[in-house]
Amino acid sequence: MAPRIHYDDRPLRDQIVADEKNAYDRSVATAEKMLKRKDGPGNDFLGWLDLPKRNNAALISSIQSTAREVRERADILVCIGIGGSYLGARAAIEYMLPSFDDLREKRVIFAGHQVNSDYLADLKQLVDRYEVAVNVISKSGTTTEPGITFRVVRKWLEEKYGKKEAAARIVATTDPENGALRTLAREEKYAAFDIPRDIGGRFSVLTPVGLFPVAFAGINITKLVRGASGAIPLCSKTSIDKNSAARYAVNRNILFRRGKTIEVLATFQPHLHFVGEWWKQLAGESEGKNHTGIFPSVLDYTTDLHSLGQWMQDGVRCVFETFVILQKTRETVTVPYFKNNSDGLNYLKRKPFESINENAYKGTLLAHSDGGVPVSTIALADRSEETLGQLFYFF
Amino acid sequence: MAPRIHYDDRPLRDQIVADEKNAYDRSVATAEKMLKRKDGPGNDFLGWLDLPKRNNAALISSIQSTAREVRERADILVCIGIGGSYLGARAAIEYMLPSFDDLREKRVIFAGHQVNSDYLADLKQLVDRYEVAVNVISKSGTTTEPGITFRVVRKWLEEKYGKKEAAARIVATTDPENGALRTLAREEKYAAFDIPRDIGGRFSVLTPVGLFPVAFAGINITKLVRGASGAIPLCSKTSIDKNSAARYAVNRNILFRRGKTIEVLATFQPHLHFVGEWWKQLAGESEGKNHTGIFPSVLDYTTDLHSLGQWMQDGVRCVFETFVILQKTRETVTVPYFKNNSDGLNYLKRKPFESINENAYKGTLLAHSDGGVPVSTIALADRSEETLGQLFYFF
Numbered sequence: 001m002a003p004r005i006h007y008d009d010r011p012l013r014d015q016i017v018a019d020e021k022n023a024y025d026r027s028v029a030t031a032e033k034m035l036k037r038k039d040g041p042g043n044d045f046l047g048w049l050d051l052p053k054r055n056n057a058a059l060i061s062s063i064q065s066t067a068r069e070v071r072e073r074a075d076i077l078v079c080i081g082i083g084g085s086y087l088g089a090r091a092a093i094e095y096m097l098p099s100f101d102d103l104r105e106k107r108v109i110f111a112g113h114q115v116n117s118d119y120l121a122d123l124k125q126l127v128d129r130y131e132v133a134v135n136v137i138s139k140s141g142t143t144t145e146p147g148i149t150f151r152v153v154r155k156w157l158e159e160k161y162g163k164k165e166a167a168a169r170i171v172a173t174t175d176p177e178n179g180a181l182r183t184l185a186r187e188e189k190y191a192a193f194d195i196p197r198d199i200g201g202r203f204s205v206l207t208p209v210g211l212f213p214v215a216f217a218g219i220n221i222t223k224l225v226r227g228a229s230g231a232i233p234l235c236s237k238t239s240i241d242k243n244s245a246a247r248y249a250v251n252r253n254i255l256f257r258r259g260k261t262i263e264v265l266a267t268f269q270p271h272l273h274f275v276g277e278w279w280k281q282l283a284g285e286s287e288g289k290n291h292t293g294i295f296p297s298v299l300d301y302t303t304d305l306h307s308l309g310q311w312m313q314d315g316v317r318c319v320f321e322t323f324v325i326l327q328k329t330r331e332t333v334t335v336p337y338f339k340n341n342s343d344g345l346n347y348l349k350r351k352p353f354e355s356i357n358e359n360a361y362k363g364t365l366l367a368h369s370d371g372g373v374p375v376s377t378i379a380l381a382d383r384s385e386e387t388l389g390q391l392f393y394f395f
Numbered sequence: 396m397a398p399r400i401h402y403d404d405r406p407l408r409d410q411i412v413a414d415e416k417n418a419y420d421r422s423v424a425t426a427e428k429m430l431k432r433k434d435g436p437g438n439d440f441l442g443w444l445d446l447p448k449r450n451n452a453a454l455i456s457s458i459q460s461t462a463r464e465v466r467e468r469a470d471i472l473v474c475i476g477i478g479g480s481y482l483g484a485r486a487a488i489e490y491m492l493p494s495f496d497d498l499r500e501k502r503v504i505f506a507g508h509q510v511n512s513d514y515l516a517d518l519k520q521l522v523d524r525y526e527v528a529v530n531v532i533s534k535s536g537t538t539t540e541p542g543i544t545f546r547v548v549r550k551w552l553e554e555k556y557g558k559k560e561a562a563a564r565i566v567a568t569t570d571p572e573n574g575a576l577r578t579l580a581r582e583e584k585y586a587a588f589d590i591p592r593d594i595g596g597r598f599s600v601l602t603p604v605g606l607f608p609v610a611f612a613g614i615n616i617t618k619l620v621r622g623a624s625g626a627i628p629l630c631s632k633t634s635i636d637k638n639s640a641a642r643y644a645v646n647r648n649i650l651f652r653r654g655k656t657i658e659v660l661a662t663f664q665p666h667l668h669f670v671g672e673w674w675k676q677l678a679g680e681s682e683g684k685n686h687t688g689i690f691p692s693v694l695d696y697t698t699d700l701h702s703l704g705q706w707m708q709d710g711v712r713c714v715f716e717t718f719v720i721l722q723k724t725r726e727t728v729t730v731p732y733f734k735n736n737s738d739g740l741n742y743l744k745r746k747p748f749e750s751i752n753e754n755a756y757k758g759t760l761l762a763h764s765d766g767g768v769p770v771s772t773i774a775l776a777d778r779s780e781e782t783l784g785q786l787f788y789f790f
Contacts, residue, residue, distance in 0.1 A: 083701030099517040100504075101496065102524070109495075113698045115752040118778070119665050121726035122494040129497070145697055147740050148730045148751065155731045180738040187735070261711050262657065262690060270514050281702030288706025291767075295657060295706060295714065297692050302540055303508045306478030307676025311683025311690060316656045318713070319690065331516035335543045336550045340582070343575040345542050356543065357510040372686075383513070 001230030004381040005390045007244035009251055011365065011375050016254050021240065024250040029238040032246070036236075047198030051206050052228035052393065054196075060222055063208055066171060066191050067215035071106060073169060074133035076126060078153055079213045080112035080146045081137035083281060085173075088205025088392075089213040091278040095271050095388050096219045105218050112136075112149035120152060127156050133169040135216070137209050139195050141174060141181025173208050202285045205278070205392055220385050227389020235394060245394050248322075248376075255320045255374055256294050262319040263294045264312070268301050268361050269326045271383060276300070276324075279395055302360050309364075313371040320374040325361055328382045329354055396625030399776040400785045402639035404646055406760065406770050411649050416635065419645040424633040427641070431631075442593030446601050447623035447788065449591075455617055458603055461566060461586050462610035466501060468564055469528035471521060473548055474608045475507035475541045476532035478676055480568075483600025483787075484608040486673040490666050490783050491614045500613050507531075507544035515547060522551050528564040530611070532604050534590050536569060536576025568603050597677045600787055615780050622784020630789060640789050643717075643771075650715045650769055651689050657714040658689045659707070663696050663756050664721045666778060671695075671719075674790055697755050704759075708766040715769040720756055723777045724749055 034040035035049060047054075070077065079089060090110060097104050111123060126132070134157060136150045157166035167188045174181040176194040185192040193208030204210060206228055211221045235245035252263065263283070265276050276298030287293030299308055312321065335356075337349040348356065369375045378394070381387050429435035430444055442449075465472065474484060485505060492499050506518060521527070529552060531545045552561035562583045569576040571589040580587040588603035599605060601623050606616045630640035647658065658678070660671050671693030682688030694703055707716065730751075732744040743751065764770045773789070776782050 082698065086698075087702070098520075099514050100521060103517055103520055113701075114665055114695070115697060115748050115755060116665055117724045117726045117728040117748045119494050120728045120748065122498055125493075125498055126495060141738050142740065144740075144743075144751065144755075147738050148743060148748070151731050151733065151738070151740065152728060183737045184735070187737070261713055270509055270511055277702075281699075284703040284706045285701075288703070288708075288710035291709060291712055293706055293710045295692075295710060296703075297690075300509070302510060303477065303481075304676075306508075306680075307482070307672075308679040308683070308691075311679045311688055313683075314686060315683035315688045315690060317686055318656055329512045331512045333512040333515045333547060336546050338546060340579070342578045342582070343536050343542050343546070345537065345539075345546065348539075348543060353510050353512045353515065353543070356539065360510060360539075 001226065001386065003230075003234055003390070004227070004384070004387040005231070005234075005394055006379045007248055007376070007394070008379060009247060009376040011369055011377075012251055015374050016251060020254060021247075021250060024253070025240050028240045028243065028246045028250065032236060032238045032243075045198055045200045047196050048200075048203035048206075050232075051196075051199065051203070052225050052232065052389070059208075060211075060225065063193065063211050063215050063221060067212060070133045070169070070171065070216055073131060074106075075130045076107045076109055076132045077213060077216045078123070078127070078132055078134045079108050079110050079137070080134065080150050080153065081110075081209070082113045082143065082145045083285075084201030084204050085137040085146070085209050086110055086113045087274065087278040087281055088210035091274040092205065092210060092214045092219060092224065092388060093217050094274040095383060096385065097217060099270065106216060108213050108217050111153065112146035115145055115148070120149070123153075124156060127153070127160065132157070133171070133216075135171045135173060135213055136181065137173040137195075138181050139175050139201070140179045141184065142179070171212060173212060200285075202282045206389070223385035224389045227384075227386035228393040229389075230386065231390040231393035234390070248394075251376065252294060252320075260318055260320045260374065261295055262297060264297050264299050264319055264321045265324060266299045266301050266304075266321050266364075267324045268357055269324070270300065272324055272326070273298070273300050275388075275391065282395055301364060302357070305360075305364065312368050312373060317372045321368055323361065323365060323375065323377040324380065325358075325377060326380050326383065330383055396621065396781065398625075398629055398785070399622070399779070399782040400626070400629075400789055401774045402643055402771070402789070403774060404642060404771040406764055406772075407646055410769050411646060415649060416642075416645060419648070420635050423635045423638065423641045423645065427631060427633045427638075440593055440595045442591050443595075443598035443601075445627075446591075446594065446598070447620050447627065447784070450601065450606075450620045454603075455606075455620065458588065458606050458610050458616060461588075462607060465528045465564070465566065465611055469501075469526045471502045471504055471525050471527045472608060472611045473518070473522070473527055473529045474503050474505050474532070475529065475545050475548065476505075476604070477508045477538065477540045478680075479596030479599050480532040480541070480604050481505055481508045482669065482673040482676055483605035486669040487600065487605060487609045487614060487619065487783060488612050489669040490778060491780065492612060494665065501611060503608050503612050506548065507541035510540055510543070515544070518548075519551060522548070522555065527552070528566070528611075530566045530568060530608055531576065532568040532590075533576050534570050534596070535574045536579065537574070566607060568607060595680075597680045600673070601784070618780035619784045622779075622781035623788040624784075625781065626785040626788035629785070643789075646771065647689060647715075655713060655715045655769065656690055657692060659692050659694050659714055659716045660719060661694045661696050661699075661716055661759075662719045663752055664719070665695065667719055667721070668693070668695055670783075670786065677790055696759060697752070700755075700759065707763050707768060712767045716763055718756065718760060718770065718772040719775065720753075720772060721775050721778065725778055
């Protein structure tokens, strides 16, 4: 599969000289070798490495057929999970689906990612009004937020549908053998999927954790997984010049050592907001140890240019910025012409919104770079499952 | 009106000694005097100071009656604005209304805060399907994002309803006399409200900019404005001990001088997320000049404890944290008892979710404080218009 994401770090060349980057060449080669031999620290949790290939046809088709059955019963899937068990699915759904619930075939509503009576009381009204099913995601089944939320939602379902029908509407995603949720799933005969033991929560989007709710929402998970596989060659070369994931990691490392403690992931697409949130937990959970690690923050442009644009351009110089842009939207809306040009915007007539957005991106990149912020860009080909799969694997 | 917000900075006492704080006492008194005499720098834009009092009964009732008329025509208000013309209304709506559109009497959909064809193409489908009205907010009428978006949406309305009926469904909020949008509103006979000239965009939530969409959504704007008035005494005392807004400002100042470049506003309530976003633009637009200024970031707990909890507890010590908690939710959901206690959570049986959330807050405060993060807390009495009005004025 051709690359559908492109990491452009040329603007960093003024700041990170080739020598400095090449000094990492050997560490990258060593790291890649350690990853392949699985003999470095944390080697119990390297399942993500060949994950896309491990998602064999049988697993994918079992997820798809369960999703199909649940879709026949329910309009809404209440998806209960927190952290990595929440953000991956949400990122994929917001990236792929229309902007408003009205235009979605099925709705996935997230719960258990916070502790709040008002939110649950509101959710209860939807459970009374619509046909619902539940996907509860927890390795152990004892994490507080999803645990207590599942108790509440399970009770609602048992009251609404009776114990047997409720059980037919509950899908558990949990440890393959042990833990409270696995035991309960056996006892109550819930449909169940495995969370592979060698994969940390923050990498779990391409396991049943992410794939089941995403399939329920109507997204093609075969293509998503194929996209991730397609990114493996991009991200496993031992030469830093050919491995853009390694180059991104090296650039971050160099910039952090120079006192750039904040990384802003700046999206130019509303559909990328939750990909940013997913990235935030990926980065935050992986770093932030021993009083070190980059503080990850997501800004949505151009919206946030009207809030933090001032700061980015002229604030404390402890920040670097990674832009994420989309090269092709699905639709093209253009600026209409009005004879009465009182707003003076006729000079933009018939211009596609995307070319205006692209100019905003280019102007911002230049202005922030001129203001002393090191910048680079990840460009995505389109809003497709394949591209998103590649992006997940790249990060 | 009794205070409905309480700023608790006692945990900072270990780190900011009384002497240090009191050194600011004179600056606070001077600043308060300058504000009262309106003779400091930026004195053209001090309209926010007595804004709640300037919102006289006639203005409020004119906003209310226009909102009532528009509600009779439309189910959805497309609210076009960016930055301060967007975030204030959104913050109030998400704070006050139920969590899901299904449960809201009327919907306000925001547009013009970004440049994106796919979002607009989705919005077009809603415009075709529902009865809609538009509120376009722009001081000049020539800002690119809202300007081009208003052109598109206006065209849709004119095609759907004809020019005359479309005009009856458009409300403009703009400069009292000049500018493209004021001219257009006159020509097309749009209903129109004034943006006071002495109030910057980031303070405009309590002007018609925020009040009209909020009134359309069904929120009581009389109470909101009364809340803001109620906060004036809290925030205008010249003694630092009696003025919690000044104390918050002084604490931020001291912490920033000590190298704390990031302020995290940590909410423990999903309904506070957009209040956080509003605060972010208030802070970001006000600071971030001459390579100085705090980087404002919003985290939603407990969600983000599963992403940035690790970093907050043990990352780079360049951060301080302001918690925002809610003392009373509207509803009380409790943890149900299950005879089969396989998840081991029966020890929480019949506990309200809020007492579990409160424990999470207390534990987090302690852990982050122990980890070297300076912490303080803003406590809100409830999810009411009065409390929200006080909070807006406090910030």
